[in-house]
Amino acid sequence: MSEFTIPTATLNDGHTMPQVGYGVWQVEDAVAEKTVAQALEAGYRSIDTAAIYGNEEGTGKGIKASGVAREDIFLTTKVWNGEQGYDTAIAAAKASLQRLGTDYVDLLLIHWPCPAKELYVDTWSALVDLRSQGLARSIGVSNFQENHLQAIIDETGIVPVLNQVENHPYLVQEPLRSVHERHGIKTEAWSPLGQGKDLLQDSVIAEIAAAHDATAGQVVLAWHLANGTIVIPKTVTQSRMTENLGAVNLTLSAAELAAITGLNRDERLGGDPDVVGND
Numbered sequence: 111m112s113e114f115t116i117p118t119a120t121l122n123d124g125h126t127m128p129q130v131g132y133g134v135w136q137v138e139d140a141v142a143e144k145t146v147a148q149a150l151e152a153g154y155r156s157i158d159t160a161a162i163y164g165n166e167e168g169t170g171k172g173i174k175a176s177g178v179a180r181e182d183i184f185l186t187t188k189v190w191n192g193e194q195g196y197d198t199a200i201a202a203a204k205a206s207l208q209r210l211g212t213d214y215v216d217l218l219l220i221h222w223p224c225p226a227k228e229l230y231v232d233t234w235s236a237l238v239d240l241r242s243q244g245l246a247r248s249i250g251v252s253n254f255q256e257n258h259l260q261a262i263i264d265e266t267g268i269v270p271v272l273n274q275v276e277n278h279p280y281l282v283q284e285p286l287r288s289v290h291e292r293h294g295i296k297t298e299a300w301s302p303l304g305q306g307k308d309l310l311q312d313s314v315i316a317e318i319a320a321a322h323d324a325t326a327g328q329v330v331l332a333w334h335l336a337n338g339t340i341v342i343p344k345t346v347t348q349s350r351m352t353e354n355l356g357a358v359n360l361t362l363s364a365a366e367l368a369a370i371t372g373l374n375r376d377e378r379l380g381g382d383p384d385v386v387g388n389d
């Protein structure tokens with residue numbers, strides 16, 4: 111049994127998912143098999159991969175090797191930019207299931223809107239049908255801006271369960287978060303630790319960490335959890351898997367949370383969602 115009780119988020123379709131998951135971007139396929147099994151052993155029950163990560167096979171093998179029952183794991187994958195369009199997205203999702211070695215994913219996302227392709231509404235319709243067929247239990251999006259969210263809701267009447275966006279104390283995303291709240295869409299943070307770069311050296315974070323005898327990573331993740339955000343920190347370092355889960359036992363004061371939110375610089379580490387995948 112894990113020593114951590116991971117909080118659960120309830121999605122707008124009634125399904126629930128762990129508020130802390132394990133992300134595998136930039137984990138090689140052969141390595142993913144090991145790290146996914148280690149993460150499940152550490153207590154994670156949610157895994158975030160994507161077709162473009164090239165590690166769906168390793169992720170699927172890691173799940174099987176862990177011995178944890180498939181129904182106890184919340185598995186997410188994503189349809190890549192080059193696979194947008196109704197038929198291509200259906201085929202892409204089925205290929206992902208095959209690589210993952212599973213009959214369904216718990217959550218299927220459109221990876222980026224790629225607005226210039228003008229295909230994300232058709233792609234969303236494909237996800238709606240994949241959900242009806244039971245191949246995806248929940249459906250959502252990633253890197254969508256307000257106008258992209260509005261377009262899929264207007265065209266299909268189906269609201270995504272969540273929007274997975276870049277989010278950390280240097281990119282607080284307050285305007286987009288209030289759009290999410292208005293629609294009942296959960297915010298899921300990618301690069302929740304700011305990719306382990308400058309953010310984890312920030313003196314404000316360091317001071318709060320010292321006050322709680324915690325690490326900088328735990329403080330940042332505890333801030334996300336207090337905001338109601340779903341997080342999917344990535345690490346291939348076994349000790350950090352447990353360290354990051356420890357954030358669930360860390361409660362920050364209102365003043366500490368406000369100080370962390372005050373670090374916002376509107377600074378992106380990743381691409382601009384209006385531009386990525388448009389070419």
Ligand SMILES: NC(=O)c1ccc[n+]([C@@H]2O[C@H](COP(=O)([O-])OP(=O)(O)OC[C@H]3O[C@@H](n4cnc5c(N)ncnc54)[C@H](OP(=O)(O)O)[C@@H]3O)[C@@H](O)[C@H]2O)c1
Binds near residue numbers: 158307325346
């Ligand atoms: N939808 C999208 O477009 C999108 C884009 C990017 C990411 N994502 C998803 O979000 C997940 C997480 O984002 P991310 O991988 O970009 O960044 P992240 O989770 O913010 O940071 C990962 C980096 O931080 C290091 N790290 C992890 N825990 C740490 C700790 N406690 N102390 C110090 N360093 C720590 C890791 O190093 P080691 O691994 O060496 O330990 C790694 O270099 C991805 O894996 C992926 O699943 C989605």
